[in-house]
Amino acid sequence: MSQHSQIVSFDMVRLLQPLQDELHAALQRCLSHGTFVLGPEVLAFEAQLAHWLDVPHVIGVSSGTDALLATFLALQQGNGDLARLKPGDEVLTTPFSFISSATSILRAGLRPVFVDLQPGCFYPGVDEFAQAWTPKTRAVLAVHLFGEPLDLIQINKLCVSRRAVLVEDCAQAIGATHSNDRPVGTTGVAGCFSFFPAKNLGALGDGGAVITTDETLAARVREKRQHGQALRYQFDHLGGNFRLDALQAAFLSALLPHLDTWIAERRSNAAYYTEHLQQLARLRPDLLKLPARTPGHAWNQYVVRSSERNKLRAALQAAGIQTQIYYPTALHQQGAVASASPPASLPLAEKACREVLALPIAPGMTQADRERVVAAVKTAF
Numbered sequence: 455m456s457q458h459s460q461i462v463s464f465d466m467v468r469l470l471q472p473l474q475d476e477l478h479a480a481l482q483r484c485l486s487h488g489t490f491v492l493g494p495e496v497l498a499f500e501a502q503l504a505h506w507l508d509v510p511h512v513i514g515v516s517s518g519t520d521a522l523l524a525t526f527l528a529l530q531q532g533n534g535d536l537a538r539l540k541p542g543d544e545v546l547t548t549p550f551s552f553i554s555s556a557t558s559i560l561r562a563g564l565r566p567v568f569v570d571l572q573p574g575c576f577y578p579g580v581d582e583f584a585q586a587w588t589p590k591t592r593a594v595l596a597v598h599l600f601g602e603p604l605d606l607i608q609i610n611k612l613c614v615s616r617r618a619v620l621v622e623d624c625a626q627a628i629g630a631t632h633s634n635d636r637p638v639g640t641t642g643v644a645g646c647f648s649f650f651p652a653k654n655l656g657a658l659g660d661g662g663a664v665i666t667t668d669e670t671l672a673a674r675v676r677e678k679r680q681h682g683q684a685l686r687y688q689f690d691h692l693g694g695n696f697r698l699d700a701l702q703a704a705f706l707s708a709l710l711p712h713l714d715t716w717i718a719e720r721r722s723n724a725a726y727y728t729e730h731l732q733q734l735a736r737l738r739p740d741l742l743k744l745p746a747r748t749p750g751h752a753w754n755q756y757v758v759r760s761s762e763r764n765k766l767r768a769a770l771q772a773a774g775i776q777t778q779i780y781y782p783t784a785l786h787q788q789g790a791v792a793s794a795s796p797p798a799s800l801p802l803a804e805k806a807c808r809e810v811l812a813l814p815i816a817p818g819m820t821q822a823d824r825e826r827v828v829a830a831v832k833t834a835f
């Protein structure tokens with residue numbers, strides 16, 4: 455163990471230290487008006503986020519998981535053009551994501567079908583989705599993993615041409631933008647965000663949001679978050695308690711003005727790692743692969759790959775540097791979903807699970823921290 459202090463993956467206490475006054479003011483406001491579920495704080499945060507993202511509809515919900523679940527439930531309701539899904543329909547998605555990308559599909563009565571990754575990427579591309587298509591495919595869930603904005607133009611064209619819906623899991627990607635400067639979550643019918651503390655915009659607890667340009671879908675998601683209630687105490691369709699706490703909305707309103715700065719820090723940390731590790735990655739591509747420098751990346755995670763991942767992780771740990779493995783097991787191999795999805799061998803996703811390692815990248819890191827991380831990676835090999 456080095457004599458240096460530990461570099462942790464994410465130090466939220468340090469990040470929030472300078473913001474104590476704003477956060478106390480948010481708490482104080484809630485204590486004085488006494489509305490702790492939905493209400494003015496949630497409305498204000500939704501409006502603030504809609505402005506920040508430049509989208510017409512934001513619905514605050516209880517988590518990123520519930521954002522996905524509410525969206526998939528809403529897409530099955532009614533007779534109009536929007537009710538495009540029905541129970542048992544297949545949703546193509548990635549096997550390389552957090553569990554709720556898949557369980558939200560399943561819990562909504564739909565069937566996740568996992569599609570292997572595009573070579574060299576952390577996600578399936580349009581060719582992989584097209585090959586996996588069956589007559590039962592009615593939707594695609596694309597995941598902007600690690601904050602990387604996926605180019606969804608071709609995937610969206612595929613969906614439109616086959617009358618399927620595209621939903622975007624943006625849980626890790628607030629602040630990521632496409633080449634036209636539009637935020638992720640606006641190509642498909644809806645974008646689903648998470649405010650879990652370790653996300654780019656993290657609440658002091660759980661929270662999430664659905665964004666959409668579709669007014670009808672927005673209204674349905676709003677009903678879903680309130681048990682499917684259309685009129686007071688009238689429940690014609692199944693929903694849940696997917697409400698965002700007023701307190702979390704008040705904290706998020708206080709934190710959102712800092713998001714641009716935090717993302718800039720993440721981008722700076724990513725650029726530093728790439729600049730200082732690219733020579734090693736070029737010389738020993740088997741030992742170190744750096745993440746793609748996709749424009750508009752919001753860098754929730756900086757994930758390298760190594761055929762000697764465990765050795766690298768041990769060396770970093772010995773140098774006092776915390777790392778994370780996102781994700782050690784692919785979704786098609788998780789018991790919670792495997793029994794409900796067709797058996798599959800997805801070698802590229804399985805290989806990614808054996809090779810990935812997330813280096814610390816969160817805002818609040820110092821120049822000395824970044825230098826230590828780079829030095830430790832170099833020393834490991």
Ligand SMILES: Cc1ncc(COP(=O)(O)O)c(C=O)c1O
Pocket residue numbers: 517518519520551552554555597599623625626647648649650660661662
């Ligand atoms: C890709 C992805 N989807 C969905 C979620 C679910 O978000 P939450 O934890 O807010 O429920 C997460 C959270 O880690 C995630 O990373």
